[in-house]
Every structure is written in C-alpha cells, then in structure tokens.
Amino acid sequence: MSKGAAWGGLTGAERSAHAGETAGQTGPLEEFVYDDKIVRMFAFATVLWAVVAFLVGVLIALQLTFPALNLGLPYTSFGRLRPLHTNAAIFAFAGNAIFAAVYYSTQRLCKTRMFSDTLSKLHFWGWQFIIVCAALTLPSGFTQAKEYAELEWPIDILIAVVWVGFFGVNFFGTLVRRRERHMYVALWFYIATIVTVAMLHVFNSLAIPAGLLKSYSVYAGVQDALIQWWYGHNAVAFFLTTPFLGLMYYFLPKAAERPVFSYRLSIIHFWSLVFIYIWAGPHHLHYTALPSWASTLGMLFSVMLWMPSWGGMINGLLTLRGAWHKVTQEPVLKFFVVGVTFYGMSTFEGPMLSVKLVNSLSHYTDWTIAHVHAGALGWNGFMAFGMIYWLLPRLFQTELWSKKLANAHFWIGTIGILMYILSIYAAGITQGLMWRAFDAQGNLAFPDFVETVTQLMPFYLIRATGGLLFLTGGLLCMLNFVMTWKNRPARYEEPVHAAPALRPIPAVAGLADTESRLHANTNLGHTGDKFLQGTWHRRLEGKPIKFMIWVLIAVAIGGLVEAIPMFLVRSNVPTIESVTPYTPLELAGRDIYISEGCYNCHSQMIRPIFAEVKRYGDYSKPGEFVYDHPFQWGSRRIGPDLAREGVINPNSLWHYNHFRDPRAVNPNSIMPSFAWLLHDKIDFAQIQTRVRAMAMLGVPYGEAVEEGVAQAMAEIQAGDIALEIEQAGGPSVAETRDKKVIALIAYMKRLGTDLTKTPAAPAEATANAE
Numbered sequence: 086m087s088k089g090a091a092w093g094g095l096t097g098a099e100r101s102a103h104a105g106e107t108a109g110q111t112g113p114l115e116e117f118v119y120d121d122k123i124v125r126m127f128a129f130a131t132v133l134w135a136v137v138a139f140l141v142g143v144l145i146a147l148q149l150t151f152p153a154l155n156l157g158l159p160y161t162s163f164g165r166l167r168p169l170h171t172n173a174a175i176f177a178f179a180g181n182a183i184f185a186a187v188y189y190s191t192q193r194l195c196k197t198r199m200f201s202d203t204l205s206k207l208h209f210w211g212w213q214f215i216i217v218c219a220a221l222t223l224p225s226g227f228t229q230a231k232e233y234a235e236l237e238w239p240i241d242i243l244i245a246v247v248w249v250g251f252f253g254v255n256f257f258g259t260l261v262r263r264r265e266r267h268m269y270v271a272l273w274f275y276i277a278t279i280v281t282v283a284m285l286h287v288f289n290s291l292a293i294p295a296g297l298l299k300s301y302s303v304y305a306g307v308q309d310a311l312i313q314w315w316y317g318h319n320a321v322a323f324f325l326t327t328p329f330l331g332l333m334y335y336f337l338p339k340a341a342e343r344p345v346f347s348y349r350l351s352i353i354h355f356w357s358l359v360f361i362y363i364w365a366g367p368h369h370l371h372y373t374a375l376p377s378w379a380s381t382l383g384m385l386f387s388v389m390l391w392m393p394s395w396g397g398m399i400n401g402l403l404t405l406r407g408a409w410h411k412v413t414q415e416p417v418l419k420f421f422v423v424g425v426t427f428y429g430m431s432t433f434e435g436p437m438l439s440v441k442l443v444n445s446l447s448h449y450t451d452w453t454i455a456h457v458h459a460g461a462l463g464w465n466g467f468m469a470f471g472m473i474y475w476l477l478p479r480l481f482q483t484e485l486w487s488k489k490l491a492n493a494h495f496w497i498g499t500i501g502i503l504m505y506i507l508s509i510y511a512a513g514i515t516q517g518l519m520w521r522a523f524d525a526q527g528n529l530a531f532p533d534f535v536e537t538v539t540q541l542m543p544f545y546l547i548r549a550t551g552g553l554l555f556l557t558g559g560l561l562c563m564l565n566f567v568m569t570w571k572n573r574p575a576r577y578e579e580p581v582h583a584a585p586a587l588r589p590i591p592a593v594a595g596l597a598d599t600e601s602r603l604h605a606n607t608n609l610g611h612t613g614d615k616f617l618q619g620t621w622h623r624r625l626e627g628k629p630i631k632f633m634i635w636v637l638i639a640v641a642i643g644g645l646v647e648a649i650p651m652f653l654v655r656s657n658v659p660t661i662e663s664v665t666p667y668t669p670l671e672l673a674g675r676d677i678y679i680s681e682g683c684y685n686c687h688s689q690m691i692r693p694i695f696a697e698v699k700r701y702g703d704y705s706k707p708g709e710f711v712y713d714h715p716f717q718w719g720s721r722r723i724g725p726d727l728a729r730e731g732v733i734n735p736n737s738l739w740h741y742n743h744f745r746d747p748r749a750v751n752p753n754s755i756m757p758s759f760a761w762l763l764h765d766k767i768d769f770a771q772i773q774t775r776v777r778a779m780a781m782l783g784v785p786y787g788e789a790v791e792e793g794v795a796q797a798m799a800e801i802q803a804g805d806i807a808l809e810i811e812q813a814g815g816p817s818v819a820e821t822r823d824k825k826v827i828a829l830i831a832y833m834k835r836l837g838t839d840l841t842k843t844p845a846a847p848a849e850a851t852a853n854a855e
Contacts (some may be wrong), residue, residue, distance in 0.1 A: 087738075088121025088572075090313075090457065093137065095493075102344050103111060103384070106190070109853065112585045112588060113529050113585065114583040114584060114585055115264070115370035115580055115583065115585065115586055116582070116583050117196075117197060117198050117581070117583050117584075118198060118579045118581055118582070119192045119193065119198060119477055119579075119580075119581075120188070120199050120202060120205060121479075121480055121577075121579075122199050122208060122693045123188050123199070123202075123205040124185050124188050124189045124204070124476065124480060125191070125480050125481075127181050127182075127184045127185035127188060127209060128181075128185045128476055128477075128480060128566075129566065130176060130177075130181040130209070130212075130213060130261070131181040131469060131473060132473060132559070132563050132566050133186055133561055133563070134173055134178045134181060135175035135178040135218065135466075135469070135559045135562070136559045136560060136563055137173055137177065137178075138173035138174040138177060138178045139174075139552065139555055139556040139559050140556060141166055141169055141170040141173060141175065141586070142552055142556075143164065143549060143552045143553050145163050145167055145424075145476075146165050146545065146548055146549040146552050147169055147430065147549045147722070148166075148757070149163070149321075149545045149547065149549075150542055150545045150546055150755070151444060151755075152634035152747075152748075152755050152756065153759050155757035155758070156646025157758060157760060158761075159224075159226065159681070159761050160224040160225065161224070161309070162681065162682070162688070162757045162759075163682070163685065163686070163757055164226075164681050164682025164683055164685050164686065165223060165224045165226060165681065165758075166223075166224060167225055167682060167683060167685045168174055168223050168228060169219065169220065170683065171232075171233060172216075172219050172223065172233075172235065172236070172848070173216070173219075173220070174231060174461055174587070174632070174787070175320075175324065175461070176215075176216065176324075177219075177327065177627065178220070178282045178469070179214045179324070179325055179329075179461070179465045179469065180212065180294060180324070181212070181279070182213070182465070182468075182472065182473075183324075183328040183329070183332070183569065183686070184208070184209075184252070185378045185472070185473075185476070186328070186332040186335070186336070186472055187256065187275050187278060187328070187331070187394075187726075188205065189476065190271055190332075190335040191199075191260075191272065191275065192259070192261055192337070193336070194263075194265065194268070194269045194271065194272055195259055195262075195263030195265055195272075195820050196263065196264035196424075196478070196582065197259060197262055197263050197264050197266065198259075198267045198583045199255055199259050200254070200255050200257075200258030200261075200262060200580050201254075201255055201261040202255075203844045204251050204252075204254060204255040204258075207247075207251045207254060208247060208251040208252045208255060208586075209623045210249035210296045211212045211243070211246070211251055212439060213715055215236075215240060215243055215244055215247060217735065218236070218240050218243070219236055219240065222236065222237060222298060223235060223236075223241065223707040226361065226681065226682075227298040228679060228680065228682065228714055229292065229297070229302065229336060229679075229715060230682075230717065231289065231302070231313050231316075231319050231715055232313065232318075232680040232720060233316070233317050233320045233321075234286075234289055234290060234313070234317070234320075237298045237299065237300060237734050238290070238292050238294050238300040239297070239298070241286070241292075242291040244286060244849045245283070245286060245287060245290075246280065247524075248279070248283055248286065249283050250280065253279050253283065253837075256275065256279060257279075257629065257630075259834075260272070260276075260629035261629065261630075263345070263542070263587060264584040264586060264587050266404070266587055266627045267623075267627060268408070268627065268629060269335070270331075270345065270348070270351040270355065270558040271331040271332070271334040272331070272465025272629075272638075273331070273355050273371065273626075273632070274327045274328060274330045274331030274355065275327075275328060275331050275639070276629070276632060276633050276636055277323060277327045277355070277359050277636050278323050278324065278328040278331070280633055280636050280637050280640070281319065281322075281323040281327075281359075281363075281637075281640045282320070282323050282643070284322055284637070285319050285320060285323065285553035286316075287385075287435045288312065288516070288644075289312055289313060289315070289316035291303045291304070293778050293781050293782055294426045294778070295774055295777075295778035296771070296774065296775075296776045298604070299676070299701075299775070300778075301689055301714040301715070301775075301778055301779060301782060302713075302714045302715040303463070303710055303782060304714070304715070305709065305710065305712060305713055305714050305715075305716070305782070306374070306650060306658065306709075306711050306712075306713045306716050307374055307375055307376075307651065307657070307658050307707045307710060307716075307772055308651055308714045309713070309716040310370055310374075310375060310657070310718055310759065311366075311367065311370070311375060311647065311651050311713075311846065312374070312648065313715070314366040314367060314369040314370055314717070315363075315366040315367075315644055315648065316366075317366065317369065317645065318362075318365055318368075318369060319362060319363055319365075319366060321460070322362040322365075323362070323640075325460065325461065325464075325465050326358075326362075326756040327359070329428075329465055329468050329469075330354075330358075330397055330467075330470055331434075331658065332347050333397075333401050333421070333424075333425060334351065334401075335711075336421070336471070336472050336565050337401055337403055337404055337421050337474055339424070339475070340415065340417045340418055340420060340421060340471070340475050341404060341405050341408040341411065342408065343404055343405065343406070343407060343408050344404070344598040345400065345404050346399075346400050346401075346403035346404045346406065347400055347403070350396055350399070350400045351397075351400055352440060352622055353393065353396055353443050353499060354393050354396040354397040354474065356639065357393035357396075358390070358393040358397070359391065359392065359636060359639050359640060360639045360640075360642070360643070360644075361389050361390050362390060362640075363639075363640045363641075363642075363643035364382065364386035364643035364646075364647065365383050365386045365387040365388075365390060365439065365459060366378045366647075367380045367382060367383030367384075367385055367647060368380060368383035368384045368387045368438075368439035368444070369383075369720070370383075370718075371384070371439075371441050371445070371448065371692075372441070372444075372692035372693060372694060373442045373443060373690050373692060373705070373706075374673075374690065374705050374706060374707040374709070374710065374720060375487070376651075376707075377590075378385070378439075379647055379650075379651065380592055381441075381698050382439060382647065383439065383647075386437030387435065387436050388436045388439065388440065388603075389436075390431060390436055391433060391435075391436040393433030394428070394429075394433075394435075395429060395432065395433070396426055396427055396653070397428070398429035399423040401421075402422070402425055403435070413566050416471075416474055416488060416492045416494070416495050417471050417474045417475045417490035417491075418471075419471075419492070419495045420467045420468070420471030420474065420495060421467070421468065421471040423463070423464075423467050423495075423519075424464055424465075424467030424468035424471060425464075425468075425498060426459075427459055427460065427463030427464040427466075427467065427502075428463075428464040429539065430459060430463070430591075431456065431459050431463070431464055434456050434459070435456065435460075435833035438452075438456060440451070444630070445694060446514075446518070446521070447513060447517060448692075449507045449516075449688055449719070449720070449721055449722040449723075450513035450514070450516040450517045450520075451478040451510075451512040451513035451516060451518075451541070451544075451721075452509075452510060452517065453513065453720070453721070454513065454637050454721070455505075455506045455507075455509035455510045455512075455513055456504060456507050458502070458506055458509070459502070459506045460501050462505070462555060463502050463506070465525050466498070468500075470494065470498070470558075470562055473566070474562075474565075477565070477569045478569070478653060479570050479697060481567060481570055481572070481573040481699045482574055482577055482578060483572045483573055483574065484569075485565065485569055486565050486568035486569040486571075486572060486573070487565055487568070487642065490561055490565050491561075491562075491565060493559075493561060494559075494561040494562050497554050497555075497557055497558045497561070498554070498555055498558035500551075500554055501551045501552065501553070501555035501556075501558060502551065502727040503548060503551070504547055504548070504551030504553055505547075505551030505552055505555065505556065506551075507547050508544045508545075508547035508548045508551065508656075509544065510515070511543065511544055512541045512544035514724075515537070515541065515544070516537055516541065519531050519537045520537060520696060520697075520700070521542065521696040521741055523632060523696070524829065528678060529696065529699055529700060534700075534724070535751055535753045535754060538723075538753065538755060539753050550760065560576065564677070568679055582734050584679070591702040610802045614843050616679075616725070629772065644837055657707070657844060658707045658708060658711065659706075659707060659710065660706050660708045660711065661706060661708035661839065661840070662677040662707055663839050663840065663842040664708055664711060664712070664784060664839045665712075666712045666786060667712065667835065667840065668799070668802055668831070668834070668835075669772045669773075669776050669789060669795040669796070669798045669799040669802075669825075670772070670798070670828050670830050670831045671802075671828075671831045671835045672775060672776065672779065672801055673715075673767060673771075673775070673799060673828040674827075674828035674829045674830070674831045674832030674833070674835075675774050675829055675832045676775065676826075677762070677825050677829045677832070677848075678717075678829060678832055679715075679717070681738070681759060681762075682780065684717050684719050685719075685721065685723075686718030686721065686722070686724045686756070687719055687722065687723075687725070687727045688718060688720070688721070688722050688726045688727070688728070689705075689717045689718055689719060689726065689727050689728045689836065690705050690718040690719065690726065690728060691696040691703070691704045691705045691728045691729065692704060692705075692786075699726060700725075700726075701725070701726045701729055701733075702728070702729035702732060702837065703729070703840065704734065705728055705819035706840070709839055709840070710785050712779075713781065714782055716785075722754060723755070727833070727836055728836060728837050729837035730834075730836040730837060731833060731834045731835050731836040731837050731838040732836075732837045732838055732841060734833075737806050737807070737809040737810050737813065737830050737834065738813035738814065738815045738817075738839065740829075740833050740834075741763075741810050741821070741826060743756075743762055744758075744759040744760075744763070744826050744829065744830075745758065745759075745779055745826075746760070747756055747759055759829075762824065762825040762826040762829060763821075763824055763826050764824065765825045766823050766824060766825065767799070767803065767823055767824065767825055767827070767828050769796045769799055769800055770796060771797055771825070772795050773792065773793065773794075773795045773796050776789050777790050787855075799828075800822075801824065802831060802833075803822050803828065803831070804818065804822050804832055805828045806822075806827050806831055806834075807821040807827055822826060
C-alpha cells in the first residue's frame with residue numbers, strides 16, 4: 086500500500102504537513118481556504134430530495150394495491166409519477182449526494198479551493214432548476230419514454246450545459262491547479278463519472294424536436310433499444326456506482342481512521358470496472374428482437390463484472406481491519422458497512438440476472454425491481470446517509486444533534502429496505518413462475534394475466550410498508566440535519582491551510598527521463614519516493630488530462646464494438662414488407678400512450694419463449710419496429726404485453742370502457758382510470774408537425790407531410806373509430822370523435838397487425854397510411 090493511498094484518509098492540514106514528501110512540491114507555502122458553503126448546499130439538497138423521492142415512491146407503491154390513490158387525476162397517475170420517482174431518487178437524491186462528496190473531497194485531496202466559486206454556484210442552482218423542471222414536466226405528461234432519460238430535449242440540453250460546462254470544467258480546473266501531485270483513487274472514479282455520463286447522455290438524447298416539449302429519438306426500434314440500454318445500464322454504472330465508489334474510498338477511511346486496505350487492488354478494481362461495465366447493457370434485452378450476438382456479448386461481460394465489483398467491496402470492508410469495534414459505536418460506520426454489503430449483494434445478483442436462463446424467469450417481473458432498489462436504496466442510500474452524518478459536525482462545526490436519532494434511522498432504514506426487497510423478490514419469482522406454468526394438458530395454468538396480479542397484493546402491501554419505514558428514516562435524517570444546523574456557531578471558522586505550489590520536476594542533463602526524475606528527487610532529499618519510483622500508473626496519476634483520455638478510450642471501446650454493427654450491418658434488422666408507418670391518428674395515439682406512461686406497466690415485446698407465445702401470440706420480429714421512435718419494448722409487466730393487442734382485441738368499445746373504468750371491465754384490475762382522455766380533445770393541428778418530424782427521421786409518409794393532409798387523414802380515421810363505438814352501443818360520434826381516447830384506441834388497434842396484413846405494392850405504400 087502506497088503512502089499516497091494512505092494519505093487519502095488524512096485531513097487537509099495533515100496532508101499539508103506531508104507536503105515536503107511529494108516530489109515537485111518545494112518552495113514558499115501558499116495559503117488557501119476550502120469552500121464548504123457549496124458542500125452545505127448540496128448536503129441539504131440531498132436530504133430534501135431524498136424525502137421527496139421516498140414520498141413519491143411510497144405513494145406509487147400504494148397505488149398498486151389501492152388504484153383509487155391515483156385520485157382520478159392525470160398528474161397523480163402511476164404512469165406519470167413512476168418516472169418522477171426514479172428521476173428524483175437517482176438524479177435529485179443520489180445526484181446531490183455525489184456533488185456534496187465531490188466538492189468536499191476534491192478540495193482536500195488536491196489541497197486547493199475549487200477552480201471557480203461562480204461555477205460551483207451555477208452548478209448547484211442549475212441542477213436544482215433541472216430537478217424542478219423534471220418535477221413539473223413529468224407529471225404533466227412530457228416525456229421521451231426512455232428509462233432514466235425521460236426528460237425532454239430542452240432539459241437535456243440544460244443537463245449537458247450544467248454537467249459539462251459547470252461541473253466538468255470546475256472539477257478538471259481544480260485538478261489542473263492542484264497542489265498535490267498524486268491523484269488519490271477517489272478522484273479516478275470522479276473522472277470516470279464525469280467523462281462517461283457526458284458521453285452517455287449526449288448520444289442517448291439525440292432527438293428531433295417536434296415542439297417545445299416534444300421530440301422523437303433519432304434512433305428507431307432495435308437500434309434505439311440498444312442505445313437506450315447502453316445508456317440505461319451504464320447510467321447505473323457511472324452515476325450510481327463509480328461516484329459512490331469514489332465516495333467510499335474517501336469517506337470510509339476517514340470515518341474508520343484507517344488507510345485504504347490495498348492500493349494495488351484499487352487500480353485493478355478501477356480499470357477493470359471502467360472497461361468491462363460499458364459492454365454489459367445488452368443483457369437487458371435477452372430473447373428480444375435484438376440480435377442474439379449482442380445480448381450474449383452483454384451477458385459475458387456482465388458475468389465478468391462480478392470480479393472487479395467484489396474487489397471493490399473487499400477493499401472497502403477490509404479497510405475496517407482493526408476498526409470493527411467502532412462499528413458498534415458509530416452510526417456513520419454502520420451505514421457504510423451495510424452500504425458496502427449491499428453493493429456486494431447487488432453486484433453478485435446483477436451478473437446472475439444477466440445469465441439468459443435466469444433472465445428468462447426474472448425479466449419483466451418485480452425481481453428486477455427488488456434488485457434495483459437493493460442497489461439504489463441499500464448501496465447508494467446508505468452510503469449517502471453515512472456521508473451526511475459524517476459531514477454534519479464538520480460542515481456546521483458543532484456536535485451532531487442526536488447520535489441516538491442517527492442510530493434509530495439506521496435500524497428503521499435497514500428493516501425497511503429488507504421488508505421492501507424480500508417481499509418484492511418473492512413477488513417477482515411468483516410472477517415469473519405463474520407466467521410460465523402449464524397444466525397437465527399443456528395449457529397455461531393461469532391464462533388470465535390478472536390471476537398473477539391478485540397473488541401479488543400481499544407482497545405489494547409489505548413493500549409499501551417497508552418503503553414507509555425507509556421514508557421515516559429519511560425524515561429522521563432531515564430532523565437531525567436541521568437541528569444540527571440550528572446549533573451552528575454564529576460565524577463559521579474558515580481554517581487557513583498552507584501548501585507549496587505544484588511545480589515541474591527539474592530535468593538533469595544527460596539522464597533519461599525516469600533517471601532524471603529520480604536524481605532530482607534524491608537531490609531534494611526525498612529518498613525512496615514511491616510516486617517517482619513506482620509503476621506507469623503512479624506516473625499516470627499525476628497527469629489528470631492524460632488520465633481522462635485513457636478513461637474515455639476505455640469506455641468508448643465497448644460501446645463502439647456493439648453499436649457499429651447494429652447501424653452498419655443491414656441483416657441485423659431485416660425489413661418486413663407489410664410493416665408500414667403509423668397513420669397520423671395512430672401516431673397521435675402513440676404519443677398519448679407515451680405521455681400517460683403506459684410503458685411503465687406494459688411491454689410490447691413477445692419473447693420466443695413457449696409460454697409467452699402461447700399467451701400473447703407470435704414472437705416479435707426486429708423488422709416490426711423500424712418506424713418506432715422511440716421503441717416501446719418496456720422493462721416491466723404490471724399489466725399484460727400489448728405487442729399483439731390489435732389482433733387479440735380489436736373491439737373499440739371494449740377499449741373505450743376499459744380506459745374509462747378498468748374495474749368495470751375486470752374487477753381485479755389495478756390499472757388506474759384514464760377518464761380524462763374521454764374529455765380532453767385531440768389537437769389535430771399539432772399532428773401535422775409531428776408527422777413532418779417523423780418524416781425527417783426517414784419515415785416514409787409520402788403526401789401526408791403536405792400541409793393539412795395528415796390532419797385530414799387523422800380526422801377521417803377518428804370518425805370511423807367513433808362510429809364503431811356508437812354502433813356497438815357506446816356514446817355518439819359527436820361526443821367522442823375529437824377526444825384523445827379515440828387516438829389511443831387507434832394505436833391499440835394497430836399493435837401487432839402488421840404481420841397479418843398483405844404486403845403493400847410500392848404504388849400503394851402512401852395509401853396504406855390512410
């Protein structure tokens with residue numbers, strides 16, 4: 086273990102005392118003060134958004150058991166609140182925790198104030214503004230329908246500006262002007278986070294605007310699915326894993342007052358994790374229309390991830406050697422130990438779930454939900470709360486208001502997360518087994534999907550109770566935070582630190598570069614300096630820009646290898662002659678389907694698994710989705726798959742009644758009512774703009790792009806569907822023909838019908854859009 090690694094556990098003043106031991110750091114001392122105000126701001130935002138995220142999570146958990154809690158309002162429906170919950174938990178709660186950790190630790194590891202106080206403030210307020218925008222737009226139905234990337238294009242641009250222009254420039258500017266040559270391991274993980282998240286966000290968010298808060302992904306169908314899960318899986322990797330590992334490497338040694346167990350293991354952990362993780366995304370698409378080679382490649386790299394992940398867990402837990410007695414006394418260490426343990430559990434389960442045999446049972450079930458929450462609440466949540474409790478006395482320069490309350494938070498949160506994940510594990514396995522169960526005659530044992538839903542109600546109640554306990558823990562943390570803040574001194578002390586500037590090592594004529602450095606080091610009286618006598622990696626740790634470039638290369642390789650064949654090799658997505666673009670009204674209905682968040686509960690992907698084909702119909706083909714911007718394969722089945730809905734159930738009146746009151750159609754349904762769609766009107770004038778946007782993406786709409794044509798086509802089809810409803814005994818044409826429910830019914834009736842149509846002759850291609 087190197088001296089540099091051990092210093093990561095020292096305070097800024099202690100590290101300054103060692104300044105003479107680092108090559109190139111001689112000369113007059115420079116005085117500086119750390120900016121802890123920005124850390125206090127991000128810490129408060131962390132706790133505030135944690136409570137908001139948990140509160141919304143409890144509400145939507147209860148809605149699965151008590152659908153009336155949707156309140157009959159579009160803004161409070163499950164489909165709209167679920168992405169709000171995930172975004173609040175990931176980007177608001179975990180995001181602010183990351184920034185608090187980075188701003189606190191980077192200054193001390195670099196022995197310098199952040200590069201720009203102005204950029205720090207712009208970063209804080211810009212990020213909070215993004216969160217508020219998400220809180221306003223997602224419940225209002227403005228979404229791109231891409232998991233963890235739902236926010237619309239103006240907000241995406243703002244995210245890029247804040248992340249790269251404010252956060253990235255501030256962080257790398259701080260590295261460049263640092264006074265400590267060696268970059269401690271925590272900084273490596275921060276570098277990987279900033280670089281990779283920027284790359285993932287930019288490429289996944291490429292879209293064509295079709296309005297102020299409406300856009301269509303530039304990718305379609307299979308390619309869109311690949312890019313989305315390249316992003317989705319690696320958003321977990323580089324937003325919820327690498328920065329929290331950096332947090333672990335800094336704050337765990339500080340809390341335990343022990344150096345990191347192994348510097349060499351941290352190198353192996355970092356580079357293997359960064360290189361391997363980026364390949365693993367396609368394992369989310371096993372047995373789908375994605376080519377098998379891509380999902381198999383994702384599976385292989387996912388299995389390999391187990392080794393570096395557990396290397397990090399071992400490095401964290403073994404750092405506590407000689408300090409385990411403190412765990413029983415300090416709530417901070419309790420949070421850290423459980424957090425790292427959950428990291429180990431999640432990173433063992435993740436590779437296991439990527440294996441095709443296991444995935445065939447777990448995918449689309451609540452098992453995946455349990456896995457995600459074990460990581461997000463168990464790993465990220467406990468690490469964040471542990472850091473907050475460690476920071477509070479230091480940020481507010483007073484004692485923590487109540488250690489007993491912190492201990493109570495730990496035990497309530499632990500019981501809550503265990504109740505949550507164990508009940509949902511049971512629910513997920515129950516779902517998977519019931520979906521594939523057959524009777525002695527070879528028929529589905531539970532042919533009606535709702536039979537599986539009714540079996541899950543007890544599990545959902547336990548899950549909601551566990552979530553309520555976790556929320557209670559968050560409220561206790563907020564109380565402790567506020568009371569500690571109230572006990573702060575009238576004026577904060579701002580300790581002045583001192584360290585020499587980082588200077589180039591003088592070269593000695595006639596010697597090779599390495600020999601010159603060692604010779605200069607000896608002349609300065611620094612015998613045995615490990616930074617200069619060590620490996621290439623030790624030298625790389627002193628060059629932040631070169632380090633960043635190598636990280637970018639490592640993460641780019643996997644994405645390019647998987648994506649390029651999917652875009653260049655035509656045989657990966659064979660076309661189907663009978664597949665035609667959605668009609669203008671069906672496109673409007675699809676937009677409503679996306680806006681209402683139906684993709685959160687329904688998939689549109691029948692896997693070539695006998696039980697699924699038996700239940701839903703012919704399995705899905707890659708060529709069916711060539712006009713889907715974005716794809717709608719889904720990741721969860723709270724309701725049945727809809728890929729063949731237009732073939733199985735073309736009854737317009739049934740759909741109308743189902744959207745009005747699902748329990749009138751099926752008493753056991755937990756689907757919320759969408760009664761507002763029976764009253765809200767279709768904006769027919771807007772359809773023309775959206776058809777043109779799709780045409781810009783290569784969708785062959787022919788004459789429909791001409792002014793007024795798409796609107797006229799939509800109005801004619803809406804009248805036909807309204808007439809069907811009236812003739813079947815429903816409300817009159819005049820009452821329904823211009824309502825949003827008609828457009829959504831048009832989309833439902835279209836799903837899966839392409840494979841049953843006779844291929845159109847070339848001259849008829851445009852007419853088919855009518």
